[in-house]
Amino acid sequence: MASIVERPKADGSITYQVRWRDGGGRTSKVETENFDNPESADQFRDLVNAHKQHWPHGWVRGQGFVEEEAIPGDQPLMDFAHRYVSRLTNVEDRTQEDYERDLRLHISRLVHTTLTGLVVPATVCNVVADDIQDWVRLQKKGIEDPERPGEWLYRKADPKSIRNRHGLLYCVFQAAIDTDPQLRTKNPCKGTDLPRMDNETEEEMCFLERAEFDRIRAEIRDPDAVDMVDWLVTSGTRWGEASALQVRDLNLHSERPTASIVRAWKKAPKGSQRAYLLGPPKTKKARRILRLSPAQVEMLRRRTAGLPVDAFVFQTSQGNAWHHANFYNRKWQPAVKAAVAKGLPKAPRIHDLRHTHVAWLIAARVPLPKIQSRLGHESISTTVDRYGHLLEGLDDELSDVVEAMLSVPLQQGLRVVREA
Structure with missing residues (x-):
């Protein structure tokens, strides 16, 4: 001391x-x-x-x-951030509203601590890497209410939410670097120690064996709903993509039948008369073409016979497009509960059919780059981060192959080809 x-x-x-x-x-x-x-x-x-x-x-x-000097052109960070978000042109209205909400509820909590230890409002120029790290730590820990045990003044966030908000903040500071005149020379979000997502991802994901999927499928009495879950687990599409699939997106009569993923359901902006609207897929690479199997072609031909080109492929018995809440509450959840009551040890979500699709592909030795393309992931790192751990399940089989190779006498099992 x-x-x-x-x-x-x-x-x-x-x-x-x-x-x-x-x-x-x-x-x-x-x-x-x-x-x-x-x-x-x-x-x-x-x-x-x-x-x-x-x-x-x-x-x-x-x-x-040493007191910090004011920088010419500096301004409150929130003022600059709101202007940045309001001028975005390549995002949907609902996404822009989500960004505004993150600014208002979370990024607004970012402050700057001066060299003298004084906490002051964040500006475009005064924020440093330590301020970003303190802000991340605040989200990770949250603020408990001292007067009400178990309640929160600011609820702690999961790793994915923290990373999403950090990504938005990174873009805001990058805009300050790219603006003319330049307001910053360095992005304080670079190098931030962000919480890891792997533990949470493994806990949230649920992978079904084929027999486990069949047990849930057997509890679904509606044939239209059966077709939907079959498509989800064999195509790996997201719910919003599958439920938005239309007859004109299918090419069922060529030698290489395909389904084009070109639209998805999106949350409508606040104040809209409808809760969801059709829009483009989640990312640029999510717009993709899926090769269809004979079983998929047979099912899709049966479903689309006599339908107009703009009709949805997967419909309710009344001919309406499926809504997630409706399908989950009336078809999926009752089937899962029934299967669990009969001994199924898992309670998967609808989205877990997409994860299950990947697990089956990995078990079949499909390379991760091909899986990335099929899922529409923007980056191979996304595929590896989420599903790379499943490759560990092949270690025993790989070791068996190596053992078999070594058990063959070298003079019989190996040949050396020499160049002339």
Whole structure:
């Protein structure tokens, strides 16, 4: 711990010297700082102790904290962020509303801590990497209500939400770098230590064996609903893509029958008369063409016989497009509950049929790049992050292959081809 030593001077005055070992180690370098009065020495000693026996951040030896200077053109971060989001042109209205909500509820909590330890509102220019890290930590921990146990003043966020908000904030600061005149030269969001998603992803995902899927399927009495779950698990499409599939998206009579994923249901902007609207798929690479199997072709031909080109492929018995809540509450959830009551150890969501599709492809040795293309992932890293751990299930089979190779006598099992 830091201590204070009084050192008399020749003129009779006293210098109050704060002494400590850097980092607190017994053999570490001795650091000192001098003060003319005991009050200042006491404050500095407490700062050193609070910084775990290191120089306080921003303190200049012999000078103290150096005040930050205002930067020309600086402005409140939230003002700049709202202008940035309002001028986005390549996002849907609902997405823009979600961005505004994240600004209002979460990014607005970002503050800047000055070199003197003073907390001030965030501006475009004053935010540093430590401020971003503190903001991420706040979201991860949340703020509990001290007066109401179990309640939250600010509820902690899951890793995916934190990463999404951080991504938006990154874009805001990048816009400040790219603007003319330039407001920043460095993005403070670069290098942020973000919470990992792998543990949460594994807990949330549910992969079904073929027999487990069949047990749920057997509990669905509606043949139209059976066709829908069959399509979801054999195509790997998202619910919004599958329920938006139209007759004109199918090519069933060529040698290579296909289904084009070109639209999906999207949440409508607030105030709209409808809850969902048709729009493009989730990302650019989500617009894709799926090769169909003979079984899929047979099912799709049966479903689309006599339908107009703009009709939805998967419809209710009344001829309407399926809505997720309707399908989940009336078809999927009752079937899952019935299967669980009969011994099924899992309770999958509808989206888990997409995860199950991937698990079956990996078990069949389909390479991850092909799976990425089939799922419409924007990046192969997304596919690897979410499903790469399933490859570990093939380790035993791979080791068996290696063992078989080694069990063959070398003179019979290996041939060396020499170049002439």
